[in-house]
Structures are given as structure tokens and as C-alpha cells.
Amino acid sequence: MAENPTVLITGASSGIGATYADRFARRGHDLVLVARDKERMEALAARLHGETGVAIDILQADLTDARDLAVVETRLRDNRRIGVLVNNAGAALGGAFVAQAANDVGRLVALNTTAVARLASAVAPRFAEAGEGAIINISSVVGLAPEFGMSVYGATKAFVTFLSQGLSLELGPKGVYVQAVLPAATRTEIWERASIDVNTLPVVMEVGELVDAALVGFDRRESVTIPPLQDAGQWDAYQAARQAILPGLRQEHAAARYQAAL
């Protein structure tokens, strides 16, 4: 793999993905930008190439479309210069679950989970064989909080965090770095796209601050980076509480509270 590997970023036409493109270009990485809006990616690529000189390739793809997704998978599998995958493309879905159309739910799950898992699956064997490479998965703090009332979106993000933690355990020892990034509300177009007025939110983080913080976590090789979480010890305590449950799971018998009374 190249010393300064190419970075493939999904959802690179706006928001967090476009900001990752900016930051990685300034670090001297060539880029592959993936999203549906080709014109926006071309404009971003022209600006970043002009400012940094890096080579930028554009892959127009709807990641909910199996054929488009396969093209991106093939690129990840075959282009050995790609050493970082930023699994960022995603969407939100506003409103109550009972008001959400089944097709919208299906599309959200396809974009936020299936595409993320398939793209990681396409690149992980090559990275593992090379003993290097990095996968950044953009999750969300909503995946920690059913209380936030965004059940399907939160469930997709819980999937992304879990997948990242599992892949980190499996691939870390093989030299592959996997990072989950959990932003809270960040000023991007995702809100407007989900028919939510970002200005109704009490506070939001600016996207540059979010990505710069996430890259601090990347450089430290953190497996989970939560820029808005002020006390990192709370995450550690949460993980410790979760792990403490594991030895208490017994496969052979149901717990006493579920045994039928004799």
C-alpha cells in the first residue's frame, strides 16, 4: 500500500464527507469521492485539486442501488492504492415510526447499514492481507439513545457502532484500524433532507469542528471517537458495565426468575 494512501469517502458531496475530503486532501492524500450528486463532487474536486494538488477521482453512485454499490465494492477490492475507507454516506428519517413509509424505512436501512457493511466487507480482506489500512465508520450518538425518538435511524447507527467495535476486535490484531465516530447534532444538510429545521435544535456543532475532533481520535487510533462527549470516562464506564454482563450469561438454563414455579 502507498505511504500516503488514497482515501475513498462515501457521501463526499456535502457535510461531514465533504469536510473529510477537504482535511484528507490537505494531508496530501489522493481521494475517491462517492455520492449521487456528480456536479457537486466535481466542484469540490476542482477546488481541492487546485488548492492541494492531490488527484481526485469521482464515482457517482446511489448506495441503495445494488449495481452502483457493486461498482464501489469493486473499486475498493481492486484499487490497491486505496488504504482508507470513510463509510460516511447516510441519511436520517424524521417523524414517528408509525408515520414512516415502509419503503423509506427500507431505503434508510439499506444506505445506513447494508452499504456500510458491504463496503467494509469489500475492502477488509485486502487490508487484512496487507496488514494495514483504516476504516472510518460514521455512526451517531443517536445509536446510544432510544430515548431520542428516532428509532430506525438510531437502530442503524447502533448497528454501525457495533459493527465497528466488532471489526476493530477482529481486524485490529491484523494491523487494520477501525474507528467509529459518533457525532451529535452537527450543522449539515442532513436535517433539511429529513424535513427537520436545524435552527429548531437547541445547539449544534459546526462540521469543521466535528471532523477535526474526529481526526484527533483517528490519529490516536481510538476505536470509538465521540467528539461531543465531554467526559470520556463515562464511555469507559458504559463499556465496562456492558462487559460485566457477559460472564453472567448462561446458555444451559434460563434464569431462576423465568423457571416455572414447581
Ligand code: NAP
Ligand atoms: P449530509 O450533508 O446530508 O450528507 C450526506 C451525504 O450522503 C451526502 O454527500 C449525500 O450525497 C450522501 N448520500 C445520501 N444518500 C445517498 C445515497 N443513496 N447514495 C450515495 N450517497 C448518498 O449529512 P451529514 O450530516 O454530513 O451526514 C454524514 C453522516 O454523518 C451520515 O452517516 C449521518 O448519519 C452522520 N451523522 C450526522 C449528524 C448530523 O447531525 N449532521 C449526526 C450524527 C451522525 P448525495 O445526495 O450527493 O448522494
